[in-house]
Amino acid sequence: MPDASTSAKGDLKLVNLTKSFGEFKAVDDLTLTIPEGSFFALLGPSGCGKTTTLRMIAGLEDPTSGKISIGSTDITDKRPYQRPVNTVFQNYALFPHLTIFENIAFGLRRRGIKDVKAQVDKVLNLVELPHLADRKPTQLSGGQQQRIAVARAIVNRPALLLLDEPLGALDLKLRRQMQIELKWIQTEVGLTFVHVTHDQEEAMTMADTIAVMNEGRIEQMGTPAELYDNPKTAFVANFLGQSNLIQGSIVDSDGDYHVVDLHGQKVKVLKSRTHSKTSSVLYAIRPEKLRIDTDGHIRPGNVFKGGHIVDVSYIGVSTQYQVEMPWGQEIMVFEQNDDGIPPLDKGDEVTLTFEPAFAFALDGSQDATAGSEVNPEEE
């Protein structure tokens, strides 16, 4: 058999990729390019089609339509074993009848590679488990199995490594540790990693580029900072971190800024951060960008007047406030506890201020709660 792992190199391209199960479109006309050598995260809530997308790339599922290519090689119709792609499965799927050594050697032996022992030893050292070579998978802990699953895949040096929620079965502490380790391994071996997760924090920590997926489509793609600072849809604004979204309309223009009317109060937003075709907008500001001012000294910039505090949660490094605005909506504010001033109390009248440059505006016809009801930690 030809050495599949070297026959194709380059960027992974998905073009108009669609997968239907009966009437239901699990993946809907997906087009994206994943650059060679990058750590790419596919982020989205459970059921949005992430696994289906990965399975199509791996060849375990046939696309209903669309194309998949790596570099200039079209792999859409190739069998799984003919693709230079390896997968770290959600439940690891190690071979229960083989030792750890033979599990890792499996792919090498199928391709008739000569120095199996040396290569297996090398990846066992990379994942720091050389002493487990003769064990069976059931004799390993979850974290160890996870690392062996990674080792079994990367030993083949595929053009593309697919990881389907690889840390989902681990407890929080181990998960954080493995995030750092996986990222390190990726830098070390220099392969393209496509990492599927529903955990936005995990995606932000590990990935160079994140594609946020919702109901079979890509909502937005970019670096973690781009997605967090300048979301283009309500779903992304709510799914990555938290956002206050306030219904309003653009009423005026002031240089680089739009002037937006929010229930009678006028605030500004950069035109470059406004993603709406009409004047109806969801005006958005992150909770940690808001500051609480007492009536004595109001800082310059955008101002929300007439709020009063309805809830206070003190959580050490910061205090989280729920502030009810005159129009009835509750706004979230995170204040750093760095000024020695004791937290404010329920019922206090406050004014909220923020830098106009931090605000963004989204299409006003969207559901302002899209993406917020799904709590990734709860799954």
Add this chain to the structure above:
Amino acid sequence: MAAVVRASGTATSELKKKSLVPYLLLAPGLLWLALFFVAPIITLVGTATKTPGAGIGEFIQTYRWANYWDALTGASAQFGRSFLYAFIATLLALAIAYPLAYGIAFKSGKYKNILLVLVVAPFFCSFILRTIAWKQILGQNGPVYRTLLDLHLISSTTHLTASVPAVIIGLAYNFLPFMTLPLYGSLERIDPRVLEASGDLYANAFTTFRKVTVPLSMPGVVAGTLLTFIPAAGDYVNAEILGNPSTKMIGNVINAQFLNTQDYPTAAALSFILMIAISIMVMIYVRKAGTEELV
């Protein structure tokens, strides 16, 4: 794992001192074994060393252990035949049952339950009747004979019944469910994602079957072959109905000694030898197959 075993080991040793409960729970089972297994075996071993007394069918205990040797040498051909037929029938049953169980486990979709019922459906009909039915099927007027004749694969002087192949086919057929069900059980338990992982790691369908499916189904293969071989080696119905005088198996000899000749000592000795021989073979086989590592 080792740590878990050690931890639970100390826990049970403390329990042992305190409680009789495990023994009380075991008691009914032990009693059952003593009554229906140990006692009959002792009787069997004892009967085998008796010698004929004054009247017909009357035997006196004389502890003549040479009875065993006499019985063995007298029926050595039938012993050999039994194991040979049972062995071939087991291979045949495995060859038929493996694809069948594989199909039911992986390819049957919504028909799975119906197919499983069909596998055990023959049990709703008497063993002997089913074997007689094979006599019809293979007989001169049956479909198999006619077809083979039309295809000029046999001549009209050939007999399909009353032959060695007929006995072996009968054995394989009759114990097929015992082969199929354990095989299905272990194939069904294979995680499909492990098979996908094999494909993902550059194994084509055939290599995946050889390197992953077959090893993971070994517990079923071992169980199925034992459940087929053991009863097949002791069977006498198939040789009686589908065979001829030169296909007699050890079961037929024991049957005849007990019921026709009424030579109870010889019959008992043969039964005991058969039991021991099968036990030894099973032990060697299970050792060789090394199934304890698989589960």
